[in-house]
Amino acid sequence: MKIRRNFFLCVFLFLMSNAVLTGAQAAMSNAVLTGAQAEKITFKVGVLAPDGSTWANQLKLMNEDVKAATQERVSFRFYFNGAQGDEDTVLAKLAVPGDRKQLQGGIFTGKTLGDIHPDVRALEVPFTFKNREEGYAALQKNVKFLEDALLSKDYKALGFYELGNIYLVTNKKAESLEQLKKDIKVWVWPNDPVALNMVESLGLTSSPLSVAEVRGALSANTINAAYSPPMAISALQWQGQIKYLIDEPLSYAVAAFVVDNKVFKKMSLQDQKAVEEICKSTAQKINEQTVIDNNKALESFRSLNQITFLKFPEGDKKSVKKIRDEVLTKLTNQKFFSAHILNSLNLNVKEESPVVAPIALEKSLTTPVKKI
Numbered sequence: 171m172k173i174r175r176n177f178f179l180c181v182f183l184f185l186m187s188n189a190v191l192t193g194a195q196a197a198m199s200n201a202v203l204t205g206a207q208a209e210k211i212t213f214k215v216g217v218l219a220p221d222g223s224t225w226a227n228q229l230k231l232m233n234e235d236v237k238a239a240t241q242e243r244v245s246f247r248f249y250f251n252g253a254q255g256d257e258d259t260v261l262a263k264l265a266v267p268g269d270r271k272q273l274q275g276g277i278f279t280g281k282t283l284g285d286i287h288p289d290v291r292a293l294e295v296p297f298t299f300k301n302r303e304e305g306y307a308a309l310q311k312n313v314k315f316l317e318d319a320l321l322s323k324d325y326k327a328l329g330f331y332e333l334g335n336i337y338l339v340t341n342k343k344a345e346s347l348e349q350l351k352k353d354i355k356v357w358v359w360p361n362d363p364v365a366l367n368m369v370e371s372l373g374l375t376s377s378p379l380s381v382a383e384v385r386g387a388l389s390a391n392t393i394n395a396a397y398s399p400p401m402a403i404s405a406l407q408w409q410g411q412i413k414y415l416i417d418e419p420l421s422y423a424v425a426a427f428v429v430d431n432k433v434f435k436k437m438s439l440q441d442q443k444a445v446e447e448i449c450k451s452t453a454q455k456i457n458e459q460t461v462i463d464n465n466k467a468l469e470s471f472r473s474l475n476q477i478t479f480l481k482f483p484e485g486d487k488k489s490v491k492k493i494r495d496e497v498l499t500k501l502t503n504q505k506f507f508s509a510h511i512l513n514s515l516n517l518n519v520k521e522e523s524p525v526v527a528p529i530a531l532e533k534s535l536t537t538p539v540k541k542i
């Protein structure tokens with residue numbers, strides 16, 4: 171009988187110890203999901219923006235907010251000034267599998283985002299929006315869809331940025347589309363189907379270069395035209411190498427902060443939420459400042475006597491729709507865009523123009539968007 175009692179006592183103690191362990195494991199698991207994580211995570215992020223710029227300053231403040239919100243479990247280390255290479259190089263480093271990954275994030279403009287998922291580039295089809303407000307409205311409308319598109323490629327978007335209207339700048343006077351076709355050699359991103367199709371449809375000659383090479387090429391006159399938002403022209407110091415600015419926006423430009431989703435998911439759910447909210451809030455602040463910076467840059471260019479603003483005749487303004495339709499037809503035939511994004515932006519070559527209702531700048535880019 172004593173042996174039997176000891177046997178049952180051992181079984182009872184064994185079961186109790188298992189119950190205690192199971193409860194402890196569950197508690198630990200719950201803690202990981204809702205609170206602290208096992209290890210600190212530092213996202214190394216490649217950025218082309220110069221250190222000291224509005225973007226750089228805001229990103230540094232964002233990092234401090236993230237560290238405070240996560241009790242330093244999560245942080246960002248930004249490599250400004252293209253220290254990790256151009257956007258293609260940063261994306262390649264980000265795509266390295268496993269522990270050999272040199273970077274875990276990057277801030278990319280539309281061309282590189284399009285390399286991840288082409289639908290992002292639909293916002294940048296030339297001559298689509300009448301003004302910057304229409305472009306911004308289209309970005310807001312499609313944020314959730316574009317976030318999901320990037321997530322399908324294992325990239326977590328932590329904020330979309332508007333770069334604003336893109337302008338063509340040249341060393342050669344051109345007061346019409348016809349004049350523009352004569353001896354204009356324009357910089358384009360290498361392997362950029364949207365830009366290449368646009369340049370071809372405009373009848374220009376393209377010269378693929380990295381961004382870092384553009385200023386020297388303008389100075390050496392190996393190219394005589396480039397394109398960019400005004401604040402980027404100023405930041406990259408192109409204004410000293412150009413004489414004319416075509417005062418008709420070519421297109422609207424966007425960018426986004428993306429990180430490796432596999433690394434992002436290593437964070438607790440609590441930290442994921444905090445980091446995403448802080449990053450998207452910072453993106454909104456940057457977007458508001460971008461509008462100001464672009465306007466300031468344009469005014470600065472106007473005050474420089476060596477830069478002349480050129481306006482095309484009214485007839486040419488109507489002609490650009492045909493150019494847009496030609497570019498869009500080529501890209502659609504290549505199945506570059508999904509039907510969803512084309513319908514969302516009303517990018518139909520049979521339509522007179524896309525209709526996107528202007529929306530106030532103050533509205534957040536993170537406002538929930540219903541899928542169409």
